[in-house]
Amino acid sequence: MVGTYAIFWREMVILRRRLIRVMASYAISPLLFLIAFGWGMGRSLQVEGMDYLTFMIPGLIALSSMSQTFSIAMDINISRFYWMTFEEFQTAPISSSSIVLGEVLSGMVRGMLASFIIFILAAAFGIRLNVNWALLLSVIFNTFMFASAAVITSMIVKSHADQASFNGFFIVPMSFLCGTFFPLSRFPEWAYLIAQVFPLTHASSCIRAAALGMDIPLISFLVMIIYSILFFLGAITCVKKASL
Amino acid sequence: MTPIVKPLIKTEALTKTYGSIIAVDNLDLEITEGEIFGFLGPNGAGKTTTCRILTTLTKPSSGHAFVSGFNVVEEPVKAKSGIGVVPQYLNVDGELSAYENLKLHGMLHGMEWGKMKMHIEKMLEFVQLSDRASSLVKTFSEGMKKRLMVARALLHEPKVLFLDEPTVGLDPQTRRNIWGIIRRINQERATIFLTTHYIEEAEVLCHRVGIIDYGRLIALDIPEQLLKRTGRFVVEMLDDDRSKARFFKNREDAGRFVASLDRDAIIRKSNLEDVFIKLTGRKVID
The missing domain is CATH 3.40.50.300 (P-loop containing nucleotide triphosphate hydrolases)
Incomplete structure (x- = not known):
């Protein structure tokens, strides 16, 4: 696991150096959503028996932690094809699984940081969320799952442009169609069933339930665990294939 | 042993x-x-x-x-x-x-x-x-x-x-x-x-x-053996506006060859580029 620690250490050195900038960038889009949907639509709007802002903020946690975690894909892609620094990991006597774990952990830190910022923003908008183990575990699995998926895509795509296309085709639609901004019960049945395939659907329902002090849906939690295992194993295979 | x-x-x-x-x-x-x-x-x-x-x-x-x-x-x-x-x-x-x-x-x-x-x-x-x-x-x-x-x-x-x-x-x-x-x-x-x-x-x-x-x-x-095999000395001359080279084991043989020519030529020591040219007919950097 020396390789894991080394890779994680590198990411943390860079993150520490850019911390203020990173935190500001993580705050901008959630803040705009809160202003647009919170103030803009008003708190009078009721969704599933609660005001819209209270409904939306857990969705924002799921969305923001996913997108910031997934942003490691672009960084790995750039380090593979532009700076070529990824080769420093590939030529070191470390296993593919330790490379994956190092990258996944650093992605998870980004996602956790993004979630923490939304907690602060929610408090600023007068929304108090429940902080509990179920919430923490849901965010941990959400970030683990998408960090592993990010490693897979960064190993499969062959250029920065392909990486951007992947984000456009998968990450952006997921952001809006997985119960983050509105309840899936408003979907027609076929669309509801399709939404169940996306991992973010399960992450947002677990995070929302936990943040609002309700029991988390166990099936969704189980689906997150299964996706986490599959994506992590997939990431190891892809890193192995990318080198020897 | x-x-x-x-x-x-x-x-x-x-x-x-x-x-x-x-x-x-x-x-x-x-x-x-x-x-x-x-x-x-x-x-x-x-x-x-x-x-x-x-x-x-x-x-x-x-x-x-x-x-x-x-x-x-x-x-x-x-x-x-x-x-x-x-x-x-x-x-x-x-x-x-x-x-x-x-x-x-x-x-x-x-x-x-x-x-x-x-x-x-x-x-x-x-x-x-x-x-x-x-x-x-x-x-x-x-x-x-x-x-x-x-x-x-x-x-x-x-x-x-x-x-x-x-x-x-x-x-x-x-x-x-x-x-x-x-x-x-x-x-x-x-x-x-x-x-x-x-x-x-x-x-x-x-x-x-x-x-x-x-x-x-x-x-x-x-390198010494590669050069030896090719010839330690090279005579470079112009032939139909193209540079041509001939390889010789020693300077004396190269000198005798130049003396027999009816045009200008130079004698120099061979290098690995010459070895490559002799083997492939091309320069290393074409």
């Missing part, structure tokens, strides 16, 4: 193809401890592909490659544990300082902290970058980055150092500086696998030179 010297690097019928293109063609190679082995050939000859296979970055299509006795495909982690790599492009981490780049490398190679700290300072001094240890590498010149890459590759005291075109794109002074570093590394017992398309680099540095063209190894020997 002569001790049996095991090769540190060995390839057996090593082949790499990309579709219909054969990048490395049935390469058999043995490199022993303490050697500076030079792989000389034009761009696209298969030097870098071979280097990438040996450093586990590219999978061979067929054949075998061994580093320190370990098959690079079957036991890549073990094969990598004794190697240092300096690729031809600059791949130091611009977001980290020189010191942090070396620290990351030491951590990736599982170095113990006290030893690592000592080696980092020693290597920074070795490549004359001690005064820039805490500067971010993105502020470095190309020559400084290359020197840092050499320091990084040596930090964990590898048995084999792979240098892929180590001086490409560098000014003559930095190039000589790097050559000096390579010689010193070798004197401290590291075996060096070097690829180059610079004739002088191969002649000045290498104990043995392999000449590769279109993926095939077309000659392999000590």
Whole structure:
């Protein structure tokens, strides 16, 4: 696991150096959503028996932690094809699984940081969320799952442009169609069933339930665990294939 | 009784193809401890592909490659544990300082902290970058980055150092500086696998030179023998506005040939470029 620690250490050195900038960038889009949907639509709007802002903020946690975690894909892609620094990991006597774990952990830190910022923003908008183990575990699995998926895509795509296309085709639609901004019960049945395939659907329902002090849906939690295992194993295979 | 010297690097019928293109063609190679082995050939000859296979970055299509006795495909982690790599492009981490780049490398190679700290300072001094240890590498010149890459590759005291075109794109002074570093590394017992398309680099540095063209190894020997086989002296003359060369074993024979000519010609000592021309009919850099 020396390789894991080394890779994680590198990411943390860079993150520490850019911390203020990173935190500001993580705050901008959630803040705009809160202003647009919170103030803009008003708190009078009721969704599933609660005001819209209270409904939306857990969705924002799921969305923001996913997108910031997934942003490691672009960084790995750039380090593979532009700076070529990824080769420093590939030529070191470390296993593919330790490379994956190092990258996944650093992605998870980004996602956790993004979630923490939304907690602060929610408090600023007068929304108090429940902080509990179920919430923490849901965010941990959400970030683990998408960090592993990010490693897979960064190993499969062959250029920065392909990486951007992947984000456009998968990450952006997921952001809006997985119960983050509105309840899936408003979907027609076929669309509801399709939404169940996306991992973010399960992450947002677990995070929302936990943040609002309700029991988390166990099936969704189980689906997150299964996706986490599959994506992590997939990431190891892809890193192995990318080198020897 | 002569001790049996095991090769540190060995390839057996090593082949790499990309579709219909054969990048490395049935390469058999043995490199022993303490050697500076030079792989000389034009761009696209298969030097870098071979280097990438040996450093586990590219999978061979067929054949075998061994580093320190370990098959690079079957036991890549073990094969990598004794190697240092300096690729031809600059791949130091611009977001980290020189010191942090070396620290990351030491951590990736599982170095113990006290030893690592000592080696980092020693290597920074070795490549004359001690005064820039805490500067971010993105502020470095190309020559400084290359020197840092050499320091990084040596930090964990590898048995084999792979240098892929180590001086490409560098000014003559930095190039000589790097050559000096390579010689010193070798004197401290590291075996060096070097690829180059610079004739002088191969002649000045290498104990043995392999000449590769279109993926095939077309000659392999000590530079002196390669030159001897080609002819130690060259007569260059113009023939129908084209430069032509003829090779001779000694200056006397070359002189007699020039005297018999009805046009101007020059006599000079042959070099590895001439060996390449004689073998392929082309220059190394066409």
